[in-house]
Amino acid sequence: MAASVPRLRFRDEFRDFWRFLRKPTLTPRLPHAPMPAVASDWVGSVRLGSIVRWVLLLWAVNLVVFGPIAAGVATATGASHRLDPSAVPWVLAILWAPIVEELMFRFWLRRPGTLLWLMPAFVIIVMYGKGMLGATVLAGLLALTALPGVPGVRWRFKARRRYRRWFPAIFYSATFAFAILHLLNFSDLNIAAWWLLPVFVLPQWITGLVLGWVRMRRGIGAAILMHACFNAGPVMLLWLLVSLNGGMPLPLPDGT
Numbered sequence: 001m002a003a004s005v006p007r008l009r010f011r012d013e014f015r016d017f018w019r020f021l022r023k024p025t026l027t028p029r030l031p032h033a034p035m036p037a038v039a040s041d042w043v044g045s046v047r048l049g050s051i052v053r054w055v056l057l058l059w060a061v062n063l064v065v066f067g068p069i070a071a072g073v074a075t076a077t078g079a080s081h082r083l084d085p086s087a088v089p090w091v092l093a094i095l096w097a098p099i100v101e102e103l104m105f106r107f108w109l110r111r112p113g114t115l116l117w118l119m120p121a122f123v124i125i126v127m128y129g130k131g132m133l134g135a136t137v138l139a140g141l142l143a144l145t146a147l148p149g150v151p152g153v154r155w156r157f158k159a160r161r162r163y164r165r166w167f168p169a170i171f172y173s174a175t176f177a178f179a180i181l182h183l184l185n186f187s188d189l190n191i192a193a194w195w196l197l198p199v200f201v202l203p204q205w206i207t208g209l210v211l212g213w214v215r216m217r218r219g220i221g222a223a224i225l226m227h228a229c230f231n232a233g234p235v236m237l238l239w240l241l242v243s244l245n246g247g248m249p250l251p252l253p254d255g256t
């Protein structure tokens with residue numbers, strides 16, 4: 001009989017997350033049932049209870065701390081959010097964005113050689129959006145990432161060693177790029193106050209750190225699921241406001 005897989009308590013996960021932030025490494029995934037590598041990356045370490053607890057924590061921290069800071073700076077500089085509360089983007093926020101952004105910013109962290117075919121594909125997706133071509137390319141990416149022995153470049157030992165050495169900088173750079181991308185959610189940005197721009201995306205920065213840890217420790221499937229659950233909260237709240245108050249706008253921090 002196979003040995004049972006130990007389940008970490010949430011506080012143990014939080015300690016692991018904190019250790020990871022101090023020095024991001026290519027650590028092994030959290031314990032899970034034995035299975036092929038690709039299956040492990042997608043479903044092996046997915047724990048719905050853990051994902052829900054992390055999402056609740058992120059909602060609380062962003063709504064109470066970082067969201068008000070970002071909203072205050074946006075108001076002071078005259079910037080406004082592009083999200084139209086009367087047209088809540090369900091598909092974009094809960095399905096499209098989690099898949100695209102997790103593959104773009106975090107899938108390759110464990111398989112850097114895949115960047116050679118991921119980046120050109122994402123250029124097409126960004127250019128053509130959710131149109132037929134963009135959707136076809138995204139479907140192709142999902143199929144490739146689910147193949148045994150994900151296509152990529154086999155790195156020599158020295159290259160792998162350098163990647164491990166520079167991984168903390170690479171991890172934080174990818175997280176910063178993920179956050180900065182969300183400046184596109186705002187209009188009327190005051191470029192003169194460029195040094196304030198990172199404050200606009202503090203919620204995405206914090207969320208990106210957690211998603212990065214989840215990707216490394218639980219796999220890409222868990223990161224996509226957590227991203228979708230995180231986005232679902234603000235979207236559902238906006239939908240509720242629209243239903244009850246005829247489209248009352250609310251400056252919520254989003255993660256799309």
